[in-house]
Amino acid sequence: MVLSVLASSEAPPTEFRIFTAGMNTTLNGGGLFDEQAAREVMARFESHGADIMIDLEHLSLDDEGPNFDPDARGWCRLELRNGELWATNVTWTPDGEARLREKRQRYISPVFEFEKNTRRIKRILNVAITALPATDKLEPLVAASLNGGDDPMTQEQLIAIAEALGLGADATVEDVIATIGAMVKKVTDAANGVSEEPKPEEAAKEPPIEEQPAPMAAAARLGTASRALVRLTGRKDLGEAMTEITAWRESHLKLEAETTRLDTERTTFESSEKRRLVGELVKLRAETPATAWAKDKEGIPDGKTPCERLAKEPIAELRARVAALTPPKGARSENDPIRPPAKGGAGAHGLSDRELAICTERKIDPAKYAATRAGIRARSNTTNVQGA
DSSP: OOOOOTTTTTTOOEEEEEEEEEEETTTTOOOOEHHHHHHHHHHHHHHHHHOOEEEEEGGGGTTTTTTOOOSSSSEEEEEEEEEEEEEEEEOOOOHHHHHHHHHHSSEEEEEEEOOTOOOOOOEEEEEEEEEEBBBOOOOOOEEEEEEESSSOOOOHHHHHHHHTTTTOOOOOOHHHHHHHHHHHHHHHHHHSOOOOOHHHHTTOOOOOTTOOHHHHHHHHHHHHHHHHHHHHHHHSSHHHHHHHHHHHHHHHHHHHHHHHHHHHHHHHHHHHHHHHHHHHHHTTSSSOOOHHHHOOSSSSSEEEEEHHHHHSHHHHHHHHHHHHOOOOOOOOOOTTOOOOOOGGGGGGGOHHHHHHHHHHHHHHHHHHHHHHHHHHHHHHHOOOOOOO
């Protein structure tokens, strides 16, 4: 069973798929990996407890051959994912890593026990890196790793992602990753109110690039960016990550537009209410037009724009001031003007609004009050007053 290619500029993967769910066909007949196979393989692996050895061209299995080589080129653990068998926690020896980087071996090939009649896989003996694959319809190893694509991200892909994010064509890998991280957080915050801050140390785990030649360093940086983007988006490969990035960009723009609209509406509403509250303060004689309103070019209060002092006062404080100064409903202020008696209706007694209010407050019959007042006025008009 053989899988996968590794791009020369890629760091060797820390995980890769060994078997897909179902029949894995090869030139040698292949093997069936179904639910029963998964149970048996994992049970034997967990029972044995040791890591799976990754050797070179299966040479560790032929102890009588002229090229017998018992040395490991790597080690891994086994894990089930959606019905597939994966190698995880993969570590490579210096020779194993060098061979993959230099493409002397480009594929992996597991050795397994199986049932003769059903070809159901029962146990994984080891995995080899090999130069001669036999598996049909190979899936690139790098696509099964953190990168998720046949090759690391190209410069053209980086530019396309940067432009999709609204960045310039000269944006760096760091710019792209930082922008995506911020977008992920903002959209997640808007949806849930909770978000985990991106962990920069996990966004780009890469061997020192500074010591590599310039072309290798550039390729390594693009490879790092590919894996970081796939990790940030939670997708399985770079193509899906780019689709997710576009969706995030649209969501991000919609969120910004909605936030701007709400901010504008709130500002407009508060501005209108602040004008009303300042007008109330003037009516309540807590402010004068000269102190309350901004002045025009001629120094005259414009009557509609709060002065700088009141414009800066928090609207909550203005509301509290107006509420504290406003008399209870039905009460009359000593500053209320005395209006002439109304004609007909309530003014039939010849009382002003203020006089009627006094009657109400003191529980006096308005008719009696009017009669008493009329008598006082009559006596005043008929009495002679003599001076000394």
